[in-house]
Amino acid sequence: MKILLASSEVYPFSKTGGLADMVGALGRALVKAGHEAVVVTPLYRGIRKKYPDLRRVDWHFDLPLGHRHAQAGLWELNRPGEAKIYFVEQAGYFDRPGIYLENNVSYADNAERFIFFSKCVVNLARYLPWHPEIVHVHDWQVALVPALILQAQNEGWGNRPATCLTIHNLAYQGIFPSEAFALANLPAEYFAPDGVGAEFYGLLNCLKCGIIFADSITTVSPRYAREITTEELGCGLDGVLRQQAGKLTGILNGVDYNEWNTTKNPHLLRSYTVSRMAGKTYNKRELQRQVGLPVDETIPLFGTISRLAEQKGVDIQLGALEEMLNCNIQFVQLGSGSPEYERGYRELAARFPGKVAVQFGYDENLSHRIESGCDFFLMPSRFEPCGLNQMYSLRYGTIPVVRATGGLDDSVIDYGQNAELANGVKFYEYTSRALAKAIRKALAIYESPELMREFRRNAMKADFSWEKTVNEYVKVYQQTTVK
Ligand code: ADP
Numbered sequence: 001m002k003i004l005l006a007s008s009e010v011y012p013f014s015k016t017g018g019l020a021d022m023v024g025a026l027g028r029a030l031v032k033a034g035h036e037a038v039v040v041t042p043l044y045r046g047i048r049k050k051y052p053d054l055r056r057v058d059w060h061f062d063l064p065l066g067h068r069h070a071q072a073g074l075w076e077l078n079r080p081g082e083a084k085i086y087f088v089e090q091a092g093y094f095d096r097p098g099i100y101l102e103n104n105v106s107y108a109d110n111a112e113r114f115i116f117f118s119k120c121v122v123n124l125a126r127y128l129p130w131h132p133e134i135v136h137v138h139d140w141q142v143a144l145v146p147a148l149i150l151q152a153q154n155e156g157w158g159n160r161p162a163t164c165l166t167i168h169n170l171a172y173q174g175i176f177p178s179e180a181f182a183l184a185n186l187p188a189e190y191f192a193p194d195g196v197g198a199e200f201y202g203l204l205n206c207l208k209c210g211i212i213f214a215d216s217i218t219t220v221s222p223r224y225a226r227e228i229t230t231e232e233l234g235c236g237l238d239g240v241l242r243q244q245a246g247k248l249t250g251i252l253n254g255v256d257y258n259e260w261n262t263t264k265n266p267h268l269l270r271s272y273t274v275s276r277m278a279g280k281t282y283n284k285r286e287l288q289r290q291v292g293l294p295v296d297e298t299i300p301l302f303g304t305i306s307r308l309a310e311q312k313g314v315d316i317q318l319g320a321l322e323e324m325l326n327c328n329i330q331f332v333q334l335g336s337g338s339p340e341y342e343r344g345y346r347e348l349a350a351r352f353p354g355k356v357a358v359q360f361g362y363d364e365n366l367s368h369r370i371e372s373g374c375d376f377f378l379m380p381s382r383f384e385p386c387g388l389n390q391m392y393s394l395r396y397g398t399i400p401v402v403r404a405t406g407g408l409d410d411s412v413i414d415y416g417q418n419a420e421l422a423n424g425v426k427f428y429e430y431t432s433r434a435l436a437k438a439i440r441k442a443l444a445i446y447e448s449p450e451l452m453r454e455f456r457r458n459a460m461k462a463d464f465s466w467e468k469t470v471n472e473y474v475k476v477y478q479q480t481t482v483k
Contacts (some may be wrong), residue, residue, distance in 0.1 A: 227248025
């Protein structure tokens with residue numbers, strides 16, 4: 001099949017979270033499976049310097065944006081075995097220090113930036129001589145694309161591609177003042193207030209627009225697909241999603257094991273396998289050294305890597321650690337985000353010197369070392385559409401301790417669920433107490449070398465490779481038809 005993937009971030013060119021990992025890996029997996037996949041994404045600051053192989057394409061965008069026009073250029077990168085990547089160059093919008101924000105403040109013109117980018121995607125889908133059969137868009141930044149394609153069809157685009165929207169996180173909907181809708185140059189009926197347009201309590205809701213007008217919708221785990229149709233986790237869109245449930249599928253993200261592995265990984269000091277675990281112990285000691293914790297392989301080491309956002313359960317984690325750090329354990333965290341949560345971690349580190357190491361900012365190398373060096377990985381998310389770190393942990397033989405929600409529930413097996421295949425610890429209630437209890441269970445496993453070995457073996461054998469997952473996407477593509 002011929003698939004055009006559109007996303008505001010794609011690993012390794014840009015990344016703020018799992019979206020980038022997923023789109024980068026999906027593109028490659030589709031190509032490996034014999035399909036033609038092309039990715040389109042903005043040309044952010046620094047990409048050209050880092051990838052000198054980028055070539056300018058003879059393509060000039062000049063597109064209406066409300067009452068005016070905006071221009072852009074196009075670059076491409078072709079790498080063997082990878083999906084071709086198109087980069088939309090619009091210096092005013094994308095040559096900035098951040099992708100969405102700076103100093104924790106979102107760019108004021110995000111609606112304009114990404115509506116323009118969405119229009120570039122539609123322009124490519126329509127006029128590239130390579131005509132895609134499917135345009136697969138990801139998250140709110142490109143969620144107006146299905147409506148724009150539908151409108152182009154109404155205006156005479158025969159044989160348009162089918163559209164598929166993937167929701168990576170329903171909590172981020174791209175909500176803007178209603179005036180932003182004018183930038184899309186869509187007829188007023190697309191803003192209809194009766195549940196069938198982009199209007200949401202008087203505002204523009206980009207994701208809602210995508211949910212309504214995409215030919216099919218996927219989200220990143222089966223459990224999250226069910227959860228988002230409930231009031232509790234529907235973020236105000238559960239009604240719309242229930243209406244559209246017939247076209248909604250949940251597909252657990254795969255893991256790019258080329259990047260996330262323990263045998264050929266430039267980020268790791270020592271490699272290891274399920275039958276030769278000495279390298280993991282070495283990495284643990286080196287991690288302790290690197291982050292300034294006492295070097296002692298016998299002390300259970302817990303770790304976490306995440307955006308410091310409410311979703312990630314930082315509040316209950318701080319509460320549980322406050323209690324559990326009185327035991328002989330160590331904790332290392334890497335994250336960036338809310339200054340309030342950063343303060344919380346700094347205070348925790350100050351209260352438990354020699355037991356807590358906190359690192360802030362974005363650090364890919366350290367993220368691999370934490371995944372590898374820890375014994376347990378904490379993910380107490382309030383909600384988690386898919387979550388990647390628990391799957392990375394499994395591959396690294398690091399036992400995930402997770403709240404049973406979304407993709408965490410779909411990817412981790414608790415002893416209570418299946419004693420033979422158990423590879424992690426799950427808890428249910430969103431409280432510090434429940435997490436502390438789960439940490440106590442983890443410590444009980446740690447006490448028994450035999451159990452620990454078994455959990456690790458199960459963890460490292462779990463297979464979330466894209467080769468398996470990609471077929472589920474292809475099935476959705478094949479079933480997605482133009483209305
Ligand atoms: P989300 O997309 O909600 O942030 P995921 O678990 O799906 O959560 O994906 C997070 C991705 O971002 C993982 O690849 C994780 O390793 C990475 N990541 C998050 N925070 C950091 C950080 N501070 N430094 C390096 N990598 C990070």
